Amino acid sequence: MPDVGKNAEFEALALPLFDSLYNFAHWLAQDRHDAEDLVQETYAKALKGFGSFRPGTNFRAWMFKILRNTFLTSRTGLSSSHTEPLEPGDEDRVLPVTSHTPETLVITQDLGEALQQAIEALPLASREVLLLADVEEMSYHDIAEALSIPIGTVMSRLARARKAARQKLIESGYARKKGTVARQ
Amino acid sequence: MTCEAWQTKLDAYADAELPAETMRSMAEHLSGCPACTAELVQIIQQKRVTALAGKRYSAPPELRARIRQQIEAKPARGGWQWALGLALAAVVVIGLGLAIVLPSRTAARNRLIAGVVDSHITALASASPVDVVSTDRHTVKPWFAGKLPFTFNLPELGGSPFTLDGGRMVYLDSRPGAHLIYGVRKHHLSVFILQDGGDFSRLLPTAAEPWRSLSFNVTSWSAGGLRYFVVSDAAPEDVSALAELLKRAN
Numbered sequence: 399m400p401d402v403g404k405n406a407e408f409e410a411l412a413l414p415l416f417d418s419l420y421n422f423a424h425w426l427a428q429d430r431h432d433a434e435d436l437v438q439e440t441y442a443k444a445l446k447g448f449g450s451f452r453p454g455t456n457f458r459a460w461m462f463k464i465l466r467n468t469f470l471t472s473r474t475g476l477s478s479s480h481t482e483p484l485e486p487g488d489e490d491r492v493l494p495v496t497s498h499t500p501e502t503l504v505i506t507q508d509l510g511e512a513l514q515q516a517i518e519a520l521p522l523a524s525r526e527v528l529l530l531a532d533v534e535e536m537s538y539h540d541i542a543e544a545l546s547i548p549i550g551t552v553m554s555r556l557a558r559a560r561k562a563a564r565q566k567l568i569e570s571g572y573a574r575k576k577g578t579v580a581r582q
Numbered sequence: 583m584t585c586e587a588w589q590t591k592l593d594a595y596a597d598a599e600l601p602a603e604t605m606r607s608m609a610e611h612l613s614g615c616p617a618c619t620a621e622l623v624q625i626i627q628q629k630r631v632t633a634l635a636g637k638r639y640s641a642p643p644e645l646r647a648r649i650r651q652q653i654e655a656k657p658a659r660g661g662w663q664w665a666l667g668l669a670l671a672a673v674v675v676i677g678l679g680l681a682i683v684l685p686s687r688t689a690a691r692n693r694l695i696a697g698v699v700d701s702h703i704t705a706l707a708s709a710s711p712v713d714v715v716s717t718d719r720h721t722v723k724p725w726f727a728g729k730l731p732f733t734f735n736l737p738e739l740g741g742s743p744f745t746l747d748g749g750r751m752v753y754l755d756s757r758p759g760a761h762l763i764y765g766v767r768k769h770h771l772s773v774f775i776l777q778d779g780g781d782f783s784r785l786l787p788t789a790a791e792p793w794r795s796l797s798f799n800v801t802s803w804s805a806g807g808l809r810y811f812v813v814s815d816a817a818p819e820d821v822s823a824l825a826e827l828l829k830r831a832n
Contacts, residue, residue, distance in 0.1 A: 406671035409653045416649065420641035434645050441649045510635040517636065531597065532629050533636030535689070538599045557593040564628060 408448045411457050412441065418534055419465055425529055426469045428518065436472065440465040459540040466526065466544060509572050516566035524559035531556050583611075588618055596625045609797035613815060620707050626700055630693075691785040692795070694755065695802075699795045701752055702772040702813040705761060712748030712763055722749045726760050734760065734775050734808060737827035743767065744824055755781055764824060769816035771824055778809040790825055792818055801825050805832060 419440060424433035444451075444464050451460055517525055530541045531552075541556075542549045588611050594600050595608045612619050705711045714725040719736035727733070729751055739746060745765045752761035752774060759776030776782070783804065790803035799821045802811045812825045 405653055407674055409650070410671060410674040412653070413646075413650065416646055417641065420645070421637060421639045424639035425636075430639075433639070434642070437641065437645065438649060438652070441652060445653055509631060513631055513635040514638055517632070528632065529636055532632040535633070538594075538597070553594055553599070556597075557590070560593060560625060560628060560632075563632070564624070 404448060405445070408445055412444060412461060415458060415461050419461060422462065422526075422529055422534070423465060423469070425517070425525065426466070426522070427472075432472070436465060436469055439468050443468060456540050456543060458534075459536065459543040462530065462534070462536075462544040463546065509567075512567055512570050512572045513563065515570070516563045519566060520559060520562055523555060524562055527552060527555045528559040528563065532560075583607075585611075585615060585618060588615070589621060592618065592622050592625055596622060596629060605797070616707065619703065623700065623703050623707055626696070627704075630697070630700075687785065690781070694781055694785055695793055695795045695800055697754060698774060698802075698811050699798050699800065699813055701754060701761065701774065702798065705750065705752075705763065705772065706770055711750070713750040715748040717746050717748075719746060722746060722762065725749060726751075730758055730760060732777055732808060735831040736762070737831035739827070742823070742827060743820075744771070744827070752776075766814075766816050766820050766824070769814055769820070771812060771814035771816055771821065773824065773828065774809075774811040774813070776809050778804045778807055782809045790822070790829075792822065803829070805829065808832070 416437070420433060420437050423436040423440070424430065427433045427436055440461065444461055447464070451457065517528060520528065526545060527541060530536045530544060531538075536544065538549050538552045538556075541552045545552070547555075588608065591600060591604065591608060595605065598605070600608060612622065714722055716722050716725075719738070723734075723736050726749065736746070743766050747763040747765055747770070749760055749762045752759050754774060754776055757776050757780075759774055762773040762775075764771040764773065786802050786804070786809070788804050790801050793800045798813055798815055799818045800811065800813050801821050802809065803825070804810070810825070810828060812821050812828070814821050
């Protein structure tokens with residue numbers, strides 16, 4: 399029999415995360431129906447496992463972890479993790495040195511849209527770390543918890559993900575190397 | 583440490599995720615390295631665009647209702663137990679509401695201040711930081727006439743350590759304003775003047791209050807319907823001294 403106090407506590411903690419969880423689920427699954435199923439299953443699993451949640455640890459990271467694990471074992475998740483190339487030397491790899499001519503983001507109305515396409519095209523490992531850091535504004539510690547990876551890996555993956563997104567913006571003409579002309 | 587080694591830490595620096603000691607050394611390196619500073623500005627700018635563009639999908643309301651039902655699906659209980667459960671839930675909801683509202687306000691204010699600091703860094707990193715180049719306040723002030731829907735006074739600098747370098751138009755929080763650049767010894771100070779209201783009056787205090795953001799000193803206050811910001815890597819005393827001069831002039 400469900401425990402009224404426990405259920406109310408879970409609801410009070412978990413429902414405010416609904417919008418963020420759905421947004422993240424849609425970014426992962428890239429399909430509305432799959433995202434809906436994913437969120438519903440996440441809440442069901444989290445409610446069931448709420449007893450094992452350790453108070454004092456980060457509840458938000460715990461929910462995102464459940465969502466992400468649920469996605470990885472789903473049909474879409476399995477196929478996307480199978481088709482993606484594994485990233486070589488992920489752990490604490492020193493990033494390639496960038497040139498000393500930084501790019502300039504050309505702020506236009508559709509920059510946001512171009513960036514959405516850039517994020518969409520990123521491999522799953524880059525996409526998830528970028529979304530948790532820059533959209534959910536999670537600390538590296540919480541991202542490490544949610545993705546079950548070391549903090550050093552969060553750091554290197556995130557830097558690489560941002561650089562890759564920016565590279566895609568350059569390719570689509572929304573950022574430019576200093577001194578070159580960009581599409582307006 | 584070489585410049586290349588610093589570059590690998592720029593993302594973590596922008597996220598304020600380096601140890602305090604390294605944050606300080608990085609700030610020192612940045613003050614003398616335009617290449618790393620420009621790269622940092624890009625990362626900060628990209629972070630901001632990503633934060634907005636990433637909030638792309640909204641869930642159908644039925645889904646929220648369905649999940650709420652799923653959580654609440656439990657057999658009805660006796661009177662006082664039900665009331666106790668509800669009271670407990672109310673306490674949790676109120677507590678949680680406060681816990682969410684307070685940090686999100688701080689986060690929103692920090693974002694606003696970060697935007698102001700970005701404008702300061704971006705202007706100084708640019709090849710032509712000012713559009714009207716003059717040390718004479720009687721040249722700089724009239725340049726804004728017709729460009730802004732408000733007017734303001736610039737302080738007399740005689741006897742102070744400050745010099746006026748010039749001014750440019752700026753957009754902060756989607757509103758136009760004046761951006762003035764001053765110098766003190768080898769440092770630059772940015773003064774931003776905009777109409778107050780919206781997020782400014784909601785998130786920022788009326789009386790001047792100092793903050794540190796990305797190791798810049800920032801102060802902001804409002805007076806006469808206008809919102810003022812002073813941003814600089816100069817000492818906090820310099821920032822408050824220039825703020826005082828501005829307050830007296832207006």
